[in-house]
Amino acid sequence: MRTFLLLVLVTGVLGSAVGVVYARHLHRQAYIALSGLEHDRDELNIDFGRLQLEQATWSEANRIEQVAGNRIGMRYPTDDDIVVLQP
Template identity: 60%
Template sequence: MTRIALAVLVIATVISAIGVVHARHQHRELYVQLTRLERARDELNIEFGRLQLEQATWAESNRIDQVARNKLGMKFPAAGEIVVVRP
């Protein structure tokens, strides 16, 4: 009877040890994945900041005025060219 109990305890200990090894391995893999994803998140946040700065630069009123005048040939109308339409 004691040999059977001892064998059961040994088998349970081995199965438990294998379970612990598997859990530790899975934890390491998930931690590496988490670190990789955090790094990607940080890079995306930096890129988003750059894009916001670029958008702000392109949307400046001086820049829009310059493009309208130089590339599109637009100009402010003279006083005589302005017509006010009222309902």
């Protein structure tokens, strides 16, 4: 009986030790995945900031004016082009 109890306790201790090792292994894997995701998040935030700056640059009024004049030939109307209608 005593040997059986000792065997059960040793098996329980070994099983518990294996469980602890496995849990630590899972924890390390999750931490590595978290670190990778945080790095990806930081890179995406940098890209997003860069894109916001680029959008702000491309949408400035003088840039739009320049593109409108050069690419599609838009220009401000002259006085002769303006017609005032009276009600």
